Amino acid sequence: MSLLEKNAALRSLVEQYGASLAQAEGLPLDSICEALNAGTMVLLGNPAHANVRPILVGQPASIKINANLGTSPLCNCPTTEAKKLQAAIESGAHTVMDLSIAGDLDALRQNMLRQCPLPVGTVPMYSAAQVLLDADKPIEELNPDALFDEIAKQARQGVDFMTVHCGLTQRGAAWAAEGGRVLGIVSRGGALLARWMRENNKENPLLEQFDRLLDIAREYNVTLSLGDGLRPGAGVDAGDAAQWEEVITLGRLAQHALAAGVQCMIEGPGHVALNQVEAQIKGIKKLTHGAPLYVLGPLTVDTAAGYDHIAGAIGGALGVVAGVDFLCYLTPAEHLTLPDEADVRAGVMASRVAAQAGEVALGTQRALAREAAMNKARMALDWEGMKQAALDPAMVEKRREAHKKEDVCAMCGKFCAVKMLRKEN
Amino acid sequence: MSLLEKNAALRSLVEQYGASLAQAEGLPLDSICEALNAGTMVLLGNPAHANVRPILVGQPASIKINANLGTSPLCNCPTTEAKKLQAAIESGAHTVMDLSIAGDLDALRQNMLRQCPLPVGTVPMYSAAQVLLDADKPIEELNPDALFDEIAKQARQGVDFMTVHCGLTQRGAAWAAEGGRVLGIVSRGGALLARWMRENNKENPLLEQFDRLLDIAREYNVTLSLGDGLRPGAGVDAGDAAQWEEVITLGRLAQHALAAGVQCMIEGPGHVALNQVEAQIKGIKKLTHGAPLYVLGPLTVDTAAGYDHIAGAIGGALGVVAGVDFLCYLTPAEHLTLPDEADVRAGVMASRVAAQAGEVALGTQRALAREAAMNKARMALDWEGMKQAALDPAMVEKRREAHKKEDVCAMCGKFCAVKMLRKEN
Numbered sequence: 097m098s099l100l101e102k103n104a105a106l107r108s109l110v111e112q113y114g115a116s117l118a119q120a121e122g123l124p125l126d127s128i129c130e131a132l133n134a135g136t137m138v139l140l141g142n143p144a145h146a147n148v149r150p151i152l153v154g155q156p157a158s159i160k161i162n163a164n165l166g167t168s169p170l171c172n173c174p175t176t177e178a179k180k181l182q183a184a185i186e187s188g189a190h191t192v193m194d195l196s197i198a199g200d201l202d203a204l205r206q207n208m209l210r211q212c213p214l215p216v217g218t219v220p221m222y223s224a225a226q227v228l229l230d231a232d233k234p235i236e237e238l239n240p241d242a243l244f245d246e247i248a249k250q251a252r253q254g255v256d257f258m259t260v261h262c263g264l265t266q267r268g269a270a271w272a273a274e275g276g277r278v279l280g281i282v283s284r285g286g287a288l289l290a291r292w293m294r295e296n297n298k299e300n301p302l303l304e305q306f307d308r309l310l311d312i313a314r315e316y317n318v319t320l321s322l323g324d325g326l327r328p329g330a331g332v333d334a335g336d337a338a339q340w341e342e343v344i345t346l347g348r349l350a351q352h353a354l355a356a357g358v359q360c361m362i363e364g365p366g367h368v369a370l371n372q373v374e375a376q377i378k379g380i381k382k383l384t385h386g387a388p389l390y391v392l393g394p395l396t397v398d399t400a401a402g403y404d405h406i407a408g409a410i411g412g413a414l415g416v417v418a419g420v421d422f423l424c425y426l427t428p429a430e431h432l433t434l435p436d437e438a439d440v441r442a443g444v445m446a447s448r449v450a451a452q453a454g455e456v457a458l459g460t461q462r463a464l465a466r467e468a469a470m471n472k473a474r475m476a477l478d479w480e481g482m483k484q485a486a487l488d489p490a491m492v493e494k495r496r497e498a499h500k501k502e503d504v505c506a507m508c509g510k511f512c513a514v515k516m517l518r519k520e521n
Numbered sequence: 522m523s524l525l526e527k528n529a530a531l532r533s534l535v536e537q538y539g540a541s542l543a544q545a546e547g548l549p550l551d552s553i554c555e556a557l558n559a560g561t562m563v564l565l566g567n568p569a570h571a572n573v574r575p576i577l578v579g580q581p582a583s584i585k586i587n588a589n590l591g592t593s594p595l596c597n598c599p600t601t602e603a604k605k606l607q608a609a610i611e612s613g614a615h616t617v618m619d620l621s622i623a624g625d626l627d628a629l630r631q632n633m634l635r636q637c638p639l640p641v642g643t644v645p646m647y648s649a650a651q652v653l654l655d656a657d658k659p660i661e662e663l664n665p666d667a668l669f670d671e672i673a674k675q676a677r678q679g680v681d682f683m684t685v686h687c688g689l690t691q692r693g694a695a696w697a698a699e700g701g702r703v704l705g706i707v708s709r710g711g712a713l714l715a716r717w718m719r720e721n722n723k724e725n726p727l728l729e730q731f732d733r734l735l736d737i738a739r740e741y742n743v744t745l746s747l748g749d750g751l752r753p754g755a756g757v758d759a760g761d762a763a764q765w766e767e768v769i770t771l772g773r774l775a776q777h778a779l780a781a782g783v784q785c786m787i788e789g790p791g792h793v794a795l796n797q798v799e800a801q802i803k804g805i806k807k808l809t810h811g812a813p814l815y816v817l818g819p820l821t822v823d824t825a826a827g828y829d830h831i832a833g834a835i836g837g838a839l840g841v842v843a844g845v846d847f848l849c850y851l852t853p854a855e856h857l858t859l860p861d862e863a864d865v866r867a868g869v870m871a872s873r874v875a876a877q878a879g880e881v882a883l884g885t886q887r888a889l890a891r892e893a894a895m896n897k898a899r900m901a902l903d904w905e906g907m908k909q910a911a912l913d914p915a916m917v918e919k920r921r922e923a924h925k926k927e928d929v930c931a932m933c934g935k936f937c938a939v940k941m942l943r944k945e946n
Contacts, residue, residue, distance in 0.1 A: 169934030170924050197936050222936070229935050273942055278896045280942055287938035294942075329938075330896040331881060370838055371882035396838065396878040398892040401907065402916030406834050406874045413795055413821065413835045431899075431907075432920040433931040449831045453821040456756060457796035464757075467823040471703045471755040474856075482826065482856075491827030495857040499595050506858040509594030510654050511622050511647070513712035513754075517698055517705055517719075 098133040102357025105317035106132070109141045113150050121157045122462065128152065135350065136386040138359040140191060140215035142316045145254030149213045151190050153361060153422045154388040158462060159451040162217065162390070162424045163189040163444050164435075166196035167204065171434040177204060181212055183437045187444040187488070189425070191257070193217040197226055206253055215256035217321060220247045221285045235288050236295035243301065244308055251316040259363065260309060261285045261323035262302040263345035266293050272326045272338035279329035286325020306349060310356045319359040321390055322346045327366030331398055334368040334376060340383075347384040361388040361422065368394035373411050377418035390422040391415050404430035405446035412447060416454025423447045448487050477503050477514060523558040527782025530742035531557070534566045538575050546582045547887065553577065560779040561811040563786055565616060565640035567741045570679030574638045576615050578786060578847045579813040583887060584876040587642065587815070587849045588614040588869050589860075591621035592629065596859040602629065606637055608862045612869040612913070614850070616682070618642040622651055631678055640681035642746060645672045646710045660713050661720035668726065669733055676741040684788065685734060686710045686748035687727040688770035691718050697751045697763035704754035711750020731774060735781045744784040746815055747771045752791030756823055759793040759801060772809040786813045786847065793819035798836050802843035815847040816840050829855035830871035837872060841879025848872045873912050902928050902939060
């Protein structure tokens with residue numbers, strides 16, 4: 097039996113949205129179904145998420161962008177969160193994740209699911225941990241059953257994809273924490289689990305009870321985003337044994353999930369120097385059998401605090417060429433504070449530039465058509481055409497505002513190179 | 522006779538600044554002099570520019586960043602220009618170019634030279650053209666003698682490097698304008714010269730009278746930045762015959778200049794898709810005998826108007842790995858309007874992120890040391906250390922302002938991964 101035969105929720109989504117998705121992506125529905133069955137593409141959408149517009153992740157579908165939202169103990173305002181969600185949608189994110197770790201997490205999540213037509217992702221471990229941390233209890237007191245209950249509850253609420261750090265082993269966590277990394281474990285979910293394992297001297301419950309997870313995920317077509325708890329937090333840590341230990345485990349789990357009728361994505365690095373990006377991405381894709389790869393960055397610079405959206409766009413563009421399918425944005429706030437509304441816009445746009453750079457390099461038709469439209473408009477000094485072709489038409493409008501009656505731009509004026517060479521001048 | 526023997530102005534700069542430059546770059550003075558004589562490195566500095574701090578351009582010296590400043594017919598305010606200069610210096614530009622094309626150009630330039638300790642570059646063609654364009658006369662009425670007079674005047678004023686489009690031939694210009702490019706000629710200086718050649722049916726005077734240029738440049742150690750008048754203005758135009766025709770000519774001129782005791786840089790693309798950047802850069806470096814390469818971008822996306830600093834940072838980072846020595850910034854205003862003070866900062870910082878990404882990939886010691894300092898500080902939650910290691914300490918300070926008493930960041934709070942795994946917790 098194929099994945100689609102085993103996963104009724106997914107099958108109903110394909111029946112309902114398949115034709116429009118095929119048209120939007122410019123792909124035959126047959127080949128989409130083949131890719132879904134092969135596990136090289138996933139369809140994000142939980143039927144319990146009312147009004148969700150499901151999206152396909154996995155090349156040759158277009159590259160998708162995720163925006164991380166959510167509260168933190170030091171920045172906790174539901175109104176701000178609503179604005180950030182609006183900013184993410186307006187600037188062109190394809191999905192959002194609610195990474196809230198402060199406030200009424202159920203209310204925040206359900207509110208987001210109601211307001212958001214994009215697939216919504218979460219990290220259920222945060223909610224399970226918040227109960228303890230807010231009571232000043234250590235994470236090692238977490239009962240694994242509470243974590244699985246949380247996952248089941250969020251699936252019922254309509255969460256479309258969940259980061260679950262199933263690939264973290266006691267061995268991998270120990271290697272990362274004690275084996276010569278400069279920055280140990282930087283994933284919050286990874287660190288929570290690593291500490292739980294260390295203090296309880298037990299294996300990762302998400303790994304040991306993976307089938308329990310699969311049963312929940314299958315029922316609601318929750319796509320498992322197999323988390324990279326051991327992703328490198330510094331360029332020099334990329335590619336060490338701890339990282340590959342986890343990737344190998346993730347690859348095995350992805351195959352097991354596929355056989356069980358559950359969709360999976362793989363989460364990737366992290367901090368990776370530019371010259372290592374291609375090798376990292378190709379290595380991960382191979383070990384995970386071509387499952388859709390969802391990366392944070394990769395961040396090609398460790399010292400770009402305040403500009404991590406740019407350091408990440410460099411890695412993201414290279415990553416797309418090497419096989420990345422899904423870019424998680426980084427904002428200018430990364431490493432420093434929680435992003436605000438402006439940061440969300442900056443982060444989504446930086447990721448969209450990276451995706452376009454990658455897709456142009458790959459020669460995908462829709463990316464080249466957009467570039468061609470811009471260049472035709474530029475040659476004609478057709479500002480409306482440039483606005484329409486631009487990744488962010490509103491920004492073009494805003495920048496042109498003061499001089500919008502001019503046929504030339506305010507940088508060159510009568511020195512316009514295009515105009516200079518027109519025969520009629 | 523070597524370059525240094527032929528160029529007395531350069532020799533005096535090396536005598537005065539050689540020791541401190543060697544220390545700053547971490548290179549033996551001997552190898553700097555060898556590179557200068559080989560033409561693979563240049564020392565930007567005109568002794569007539571009082572208080573200039575000369576800088577070395579050419580790997581293995583560190584990657585340098587230029588910020589383009591200057592007025593335009595639609596944005597012409599000397600106070601704004603002064604603020605932009607200050608922003609460029611504060612954010613870490615190594616050079617600036619005065620690309621003013623409106624107002625009292627002599628006054629603007631001399632003012633900048635007085636205020637700016639960084640090497641200053643210009644495009645003398647702009648001043649020569651302004652006289653005509655402001656009088657509503659066509660550029661074809663330009664007398665080449667007026668252009669050479671302008672160049673000589675600017676050399677006496679202290680301009681440290683000048684963009685001169687000497688490689689533009691009638692053949693190349695015709696190919697670019699009529700030979701199937703989607704965006705013809707997008708360089709302002711290139712377009713002015715191309716039109717002059719077309720209307721007068723004469724060869725480029727900067728090419729025909731190249732020796733006249735060399736005599737001026739040698740006296741003041743003006744570094745010639747051999748301009749890319751035919752740089753691609755669209756990704757699909759990159760690498761066509763017109764572009765390579767000019768590069769080949771530039772390579773020949775660079776050798777001739779070197780033999781005549783004049784320093785040269787080569788200007789490069791331009792709009793280049795990500796997958797073409799390496800081939801472009803390596804091709805240009807080969808054809809120009811390893812002369813320092815000064816690139817605008819390369820811009821890996823044509824549709825990123827409003828975000829060209831990011832599209833350019835992607836190309837710049839890859840370019841540095843492939844051999845680029847000098848990054849000309851792009852700002853968020855590119856293609857739309859003249860940059861303001863905030864754009865200047867954004868542009869310089871994006872280029873600095875690109876340079877760091879490239880240098881980390883190349884494994885240069887100073888870049889790796891900065892990354893190591895950041896990572897050590899991150900592991901220790903040492904915010905002062907992170908600030909010092911960051912490319913923009915002021916930005917770290919600003920972002921941390923609201924929560925600076927916390928030992929964790931406002932994104933994670935008590936969910937801090939680093940803290941979670943400390944044994945004492």
